[in-house]
Amino acid sequence: MRVVLKLGTSVLTAGGDRIHAPRIVDLIRGMVAVRAAGHEVVLVTSGAVIAGWEALNFPPRDRTLAEKQLLAAVGQGRLMHTYAQIADLYGVPVAQVLLTADDFRDRTRYLNARTTLDACLSRGVLPIINENDTVATGQLKVGDNDTLSAFVANLTEADLLVILTDAPGLYTADPRTHPGATLIPLVERVTPDIWALAGGVGSHRGTGGMHTKIQAAEIATRAGTPVVIAPGDAPDALPRIVGGEALGTRFLAAVNRLEARKRWILAEIAPGRVTLDEGAARAVRERGGSLLPAGITAVEGIFERGQTIRLFAPDGSEVARGLTRYRAADLSRISGRHSRDIESLLGFTYGAEAVHRDDLVRI
C-alpha cells in the first residue's frame, strides 16, 4: 500500500509552542513500522512556521504573509534537520520536496515531481513534503497542507491518505467548543451535512481547522483514495490505521481508483495522434501492453509530455488513448527506433515506453 501521511503543526508541537522532538520520534517509528510491513510512506509535514518562530526566539506575531514567509524560510531547514536526524537513527534517508500550486497545474512540473517521488520510494527514501511558502503567495499557493496532502495523494496515486491532527477525528461539532460532540467513525460521502460540521479555522497554530481536512477528504476520495482523520497523539496511530484498525474518522473512496485514473486520462485529449505498426497495435489492443517507440510508424499533431494522445492501428481504427512520456517532436525522433537508442537520439530519456501500460485506456 502507498500511504500519504499528513502531520499538522498541532501534532508536531504536541500542543506546545515548539517542535516536540519526542513526538517526531514516535511518528518516525510509526512510519518505520509501516515501511517494514512492506508499505510505502510519503510524508506531508507542516511545522516550518512554528520552527522559525522558535528559532527567532518567539517574536511578537503580526500574522502577515511576509512574516509567515520569513518564519517558514527560517524554520524549514531546521524542521528538516530534526526529521533527518531522527530518521537517521532508524537508517531511513529523507528527501525534502517543496511544492506549490503551480507544480500541480503545470503538466511538466507535475510529472517531474511525480518522477522524483517515485524515485525516492523505489530507493527507500522517505520524501518529506511541505509547501514552498517562500515563493508561494495568493493564487500561486495551495494554501494549507491538508489540501496539499490530498493533491500529493493524487500525484502519487496513494492507496490511503492519513491526516493526523490534534482532534480525535471528525466530530459532530468542534469538540473544543462543544463538549457533548461525538465522533463520526465513518463518512461514506462528503455531503453538505458533513461540510456543516467543520467549525472555525482550527487551533491558533494550525491553518484551516476541520474545514480544510474535509476539503482534503473530498478531493482525495473523489480520485479514489480513502482518507482517515485521526488523533496524532494516539500511540502507534499510523501502523494501527494502516493495519485496518478503526481509529478516528474514515472517509470511503467515492470511486474506484482505476476508474478515476481512466477518467482523468480521458478528460483532456491533446490534438495528437500516433499510428502503430501491426505488432504494437495487437500488443496494446489484446494485452493492454505498453507502447514502445519501436512500434510507432507516424506521429501527428503537437502535444507535450504528459498529455493524452490517441493511438491508431495501421487500418485507421483507434486502439487506445494514453499519456505520452515524450512530447511530439521527441516522439517523432525516436519513433521506429529501439528504446535503448532513446538516450543517444535525444540526449535524455524518460524511460523505454512512449506510453506506459499504466497510462493507457483501451477503446
Ligand SMILES: Nc1ncnc2c1ncn2[C@@H]1O[C@H](COP(=O)(O)OP(=O)(O)O)[C@@H](O)[C@H]1O
Ligand atoms: N467537527 C469538528 N470535529 C473535530 N475537530 C474540529 C471540528 N470543527 C473544528 N475542529 C477543530 O479543528 C482543529 C484541527 O485543525 P488544525 O488546528 O488546523 O490542526 P492541524 O494543525 O493538525 O492542521 C481541532 O483542534 C478542532 O478544534
Ligand SMILES: N[C@@H](CCC(=O)OP(=O)(O)O)C(=O)O
Ligand atoms: N506550510 C506551513 C503549514 C501550513 C498548514 O497548513 O499548517 P497546518 O494546519 O498545521 O497543517 C508550515 O510549514 O508551517
